Amino acid sequence: MSKRVDAVDLNVYYGDFLAVEGINISIDARAVTAFIGPSGCGKTTFLRSLNRMHEVLPGARVKGELLLDGENIYDPGVDPVTVRTQVGMVFQRPNPFPTMSLRENVLAGYKLNGARLSKSESDDIVESALSSANLWAEVKDRLDKPGSGLSGGQQQRLCIARTIAVKPDVILMDEPCSALDPISTLAIEDLIGELQQDYTVIIVTHNMQQAARVSQKTAFFNIAGTGKPGKLIEYNDTSAIFNTPNEKSTEDYVSGRFG
Numbered sequence: 181m182s183k184r185v186d187a188v189d190l191n192v193y194y195g196d197f198l199a200v201e202g203i204n205i206s207i208d209a210r211a212v213t214a215f216i217g218p219s220g221c222g223k224t225t226f227l228r229s230l231n232r233m234h235e236v237l238p239g240a241r242v243k244g245e246l247l248l249d250g251e252n253i254y255d256p257g258v259d260p261v262t263v264r265t266q267v268g269m270v271f272q273r274p275n276p277f278p279t280m281s282l283r284e285n286v287l288a289g290y291k292l293n294g295a296r297l298s299k300s301e302s303d304d305i306v307e308s309a310l311s312s313a314n315l316w317a318e319v320k321d322r323l324d325k326p327g328s329g330l331s332g333g334q335q336q337r338l339c340i341a342r343t344i345a346v347k348p349d350v351i352l353m354d355e356p357c358s359a360l361d362p363i364s365t366l367a368i369e370d371l372i373g374e375l376q377q378d379y380t381v382i383i384v385t386h387n388m389q390q391a392a393r394v395s396q397k398t399a400f401f402n403i404a405g406t407g408k409p410g411k412l413i414e415y416n417d418t419s420a421i422f423n424t425p426n427e428k429s430t431e432d433y434v435s436g437r438f439g
């Protein structure tokens with residue numbers, strides 16, 4: 181559990197369009213890394229390349245290497261479905277399976293992989309994942325009710341429980357709080373702080389305070405203009421990015437002068 185992620189000369193394309201260019205980054209295990217930058221600079225595109233979700237779109241592809249503890253997830257012979265189990269993803273809008281019960285939602289990854297679990301194994305996984313997602317106490321008496329019956333913040337924690345149930349090494353989060361109220365946002369931020377003890381967490385956020393609150397490292401991406409590729413401009417300890425950035429564009433962005 182919890183692996184380092186290295187991108188080596190990574191380019192990410194939509195057909196002929198080069199959306200993200202020349203990314204070299206080494207992301208720590210057992211830490212939270214934030215991706216920040218203005219709209220369209222490729223944060224989500226790069227994030228989705230980290231678990232081979234990007235290539236699900238027709239014509240979408242990557243060039244370069246993406247290493248999980250030194251193993252290239254794009255090597256021929258690597259199964260993308262296995263990669264997506266090792267590198268889980270939580271999306272902007274909570275997306276529990278609406279007709280499935282809470283229990284079935286948490287176990288969805290196992291069902292997808294065709295795993296056969298005994299009742300006691302399932303019970304253990306459900307309790308452990310919901311506890312780790314700080315949701316167990318709130319839902320333990322309604323596990324057979326549908327996932328859609330929860331509040332937005334609870335639904336997002338259910339999605340996090342679903343992601344961690346399959347014991348990934350890395351958790352990707354694409355603006356996981358942008359659809360949530362401030363109280364639910366704080367609950368998710370607290371949870372991110374706890375997840376970092378066991379997982380590599382990578383979060384895209386537009387919220388500077390959130391990046392400063394939850395992450396140890398921050399990567400600032402930028403784009404030179406429409407139609408140009410996004411690039412990684414600066415990557416450092418979060419406190420350095422926010423207080424003593426090396427690049428003028430980083431300073432302009434974190435101080436709210438653009439973006």
Ligand SMILES: Nc1ncnc2c1ncn2[C@@H]1O[C@H](COP(=O)(O)OP(=O)(O)OP(=O)(O)O)[C@@H](O)[C@H]1O
Nearest residue numbers: 194199217218219220221222223224225226237410
């Ligand atoms: N499905 C797609 N097909 C073609 N181009 C796309 C697709 N999705 C995104 N792009 C383009 O790739 C570039 C990077 O987009 P991306 O969504 O990764 O940026 P972002 O930094 O995450 O933006 P935001 O902060 O607004 O979410 C943009 O030029 C965008 O228009």
